[in-house]
Amino acid sequence: MSTQRITPNYKFNDEQIRQLRLIAPEVFKDNILDIVTLYEALGDFIDDDILQNEHYGISWPGKQNAKKGAATPVHGTLIPVQDKSCLASGTANIFIEGENLTVLKIIKKSYANSIKAIYIDPPYNTGNDLIYEDDFSESAEDFLTRIGSIDATGKRLTTNSKADGRFHSKWLSMMYPRLKLAHQLLKEEGVICISIDDNELNNLRLIMNEIFGEENFVGNFIVQSNPRASQSSGDIGIVHEYVLVYTRNITKNAALAQRLDDRMLTEYKYTAKDGRKYRELGLRLRGGAWRRSQRQNLYFPIYVDPVTGRVSLEQKDGYTEEALPIKPTTGEEGTWRWSKEKIKKDADDLFGKQIKRGENYIWDVYQMDYLTKKDNDEKSTKPKSIWNEPEMNYQNAGEEIKELFGHSDVFDFPKPVYLIKKVLNLIDCDGEIVMDFFAGSGTTGEAIYELNSEGRNIRFILVQLDYKIAETKRAHKLGYNTIADVTSKRLELASEKYQKAEFEGSDNLLGFKYFKLGPSNYKVWKNYSGTDISNLLTLFNEQQSLLIDDWDPQSLLTEIILIEGFPLDSTIVEEESIKVNKVYKISSDSCEHSLFICLDKRVEESAIHLLPLDSSDIFICLDAAVTDQNKIRLEDRGILKTI
Incomplete structure (x- = not known):
């Protein structure tokens, strides 16, 4: 295929541009639609040396391949592992063992x-080889030769390995396709939170701006993770890390809201007539543009009824006492926080009272700031950008591991439960799914268990690579061969811990269904470019059945469910009315139709008559299991798919 410059003769309207921003924010560079990147997003990747458009953004050796990595198809499935599941019959939580790019x-x-929220704690870039080595990664030799770090004989020309491009490029190529898929999984109002340190913070911001759109940046929290300071590198004792936050669509996303702490709650010490708690807030503006000269329209008198305390903008019968926004210490003229229009609308939330200033008494106006709104939603506050609570200390994470396993060194560098809870408490996740595809020690799962024990209703999907644990490590000596073994065991132990608390709804808010990444039950189609008819016929004969010879019924059932777009926590029941065949009905609240799956070698005609199919339901069976006549009958009642 030849590649040439594209000159579009069609002009997008404003609504189309808005929709394109939601679908593919990465195609906008410097707020301008980049046709080349749009062309790439559609699947036709253009050679770097053909089209060179300069834009503000981030580029690195291997980026083009990393982009392809997000779209490259995979051949695999998820296999249910019943004996590693915990409370599997009732739970909606999912744990997946396997390489996360393939799983996603x-x-x-x-x-x-x-997905409403994604929290990930990806491997920090330390310059060592990454655990996640993707097929599209460039070899070290090819990379170093191309950028001039080694000569033709292989002699190294540079010595600072951390400063060279490959230090960042490998990490960025690993992260890019995973973040691209995370964007597609999030709800439009969804939020992604990423723990990171200084090594890749700036680069992470740039690729997040490209994938999610710079306008969807929410904030960057500084976490005091090590108050004693790390002395292991550099000239500065590092006490902090970061949590970077983006949303998929800032116009749809509610602001991050932090629940009031105990100290804040003590301020709400008054009770209104309707029983709601409130605090008194002075209506005079204390900070910002508080001087009259800065906001002339916010300087005006408010009149108070001295008997009832009610206020009015007019001096009329009963409203005899004047209040002005005057700074008491200097007598300077200030401003009110509310405009006249706001006061007219919400005057019932204001009252005036006489207070002493020095030797004199004056009238001032206050707002009744309610703890709960009329819809009973509790008041919240904006989260601060620095998190320095003692519970943020990552040493606490070791103690949490020790509580469950008996040893604190079972896992290196776990995150504390408090951190994940704080992140998720900023987002309205009730009734939603939270995902962590770098699950590590399983802190996210335990944090969600604890939140559910406090009255929340959150489900999780956790993914962890089955990376081998060195024999010298404590975890290996305790019998854990992979990191995934540690993750699942922690989820099991934490589930038992909170099950003993017997909180309401524990049957479906604890535990997890265990799945493992494995080979597909479907054959891989082999392309043939030869001219030998006998070879072609042999190929067709081999592909008569779509399935491999030793396909597994339980694994295939899960694979079909995923292919058809049903979630892993779908309800699977065997149709008891059908005695002659084993037929499974799969349903989910997220899908409008049901699946009926029969994997028997022959589907009896009596079973076909008994199938309770609606016109939108899908019946799936082996192609050889039904006659052509029965295929026609089935297609008249629903949708038939054969394999």
Whole structure:
């Protein structure tokens, strides 16, 4: 295929541009639509040396391949592992053992636009080899030769390995496709939070701006994770890390809201006639543009009825006492926080009272700031950008590991439960799914268990690579061969811990269904470019069945569910009315139709008559299991798919 410059003869309207921003924010560079990147997003990747458009953004050796990595199809499935599951019959929580890029691609159809919050703690870039080595990664030799770090004989020309491009490029190529898929999984109002340190903070911001759109940046929290300071590198004792926050669509996302702490709650010490608690807030503006000269329209008198305390903008019968926004210490003229229009609208939330200033008494106006709104939603506050609570100390995470396993060194550098709870408490996750595809020690799962024990209703999907643990490590000596073993065991132990608390709804808010990434039950189609007819016939004969010879019924059932876009926590029941065949009905609140799946080698005609199919339901069976006549009958009642 030849590649040439594209000169569009069609002009997008404003609504189309808005929709394109939501679907593919990365195609806008410097707020301008980049046709080349749009062309790439559609699947046709243009050679770097053909089209060179300069824009503000981030580029690195291997970026083009990293982009392809998000779209490259995978051949695999998720296999249910019953003996590693915990409270599997009732739970909606999911744990997946496997390489996360492949897993995200496999579940994308089932969970696209479905995840409310993603928290990840990816491997920090220390310059060592990454655990997540993707197939599209460039070899070290090819990379170093191309950028001039080694000569033709392989002799190294530079010595600062951390400063060279590959230090960042490998990490960025690893992160880019995973973040691209995360964007597709999030709900439009969804939020993603990423723990990171200084090594890649700036680069992470740039690729997040490209994938999510710079306008969807929410904030960057500084977390005091090590008050004693790390002395392991550099000239500065590092006491902090970061949590970077983006949303998929800032116009749809409610502001991050932090619940009031105990100290804040003590301020709400008054009770209104309707029983709601409130605090008194002075209506005079204390900070910002408080001088009359800065906001002339916010300087005006308010009149108070000295008997009732009610206020008015007019001096009329009963409203005899004048209040002005005067700074008491200097007598300077200030401003009110509310405009006249706001006061007219919400005058019932204001009252005036006489207070002593020095030797004199004056009238001032206050707002009744309610703890709960009329819809009973509790008041919240904006989160501060620095998190320095003692519970943020990552040493606490070791103690949490020790409580469950008996040893604090079972996992290196876990995050504390308090941190994940604080993150999730900023987001309205009730009734929603939270995902963590760098699950590590499983802190996110335990944090969600604890939140649910406090009255929340959150489900999780956790993904962890089955990375081998060194034999010298404590975890290996305790019998854990992979990091995924540690993750799942922590989820099991934490589930038992909170199960003993017997909180309401514990049956479906604890535990997890365990799945493992494995090979597909479907054959891989082999392309043939030869001219030998006998070879072609052999190929067709081999592909008569779509399934491999030793396909597994339980694994295939899960694979079909995912292919059809049903979630992993779908309800699976066997149709008891059908005695002659084993037929499973799969349903989910997220899907409008049901699946009926029969994997028997023959589907009896009596079973076909008994199938309770609606016109939108899908019946799936082996192609050889039904006759052509029965295929026609089935298609008249619903949708038939054969494999």
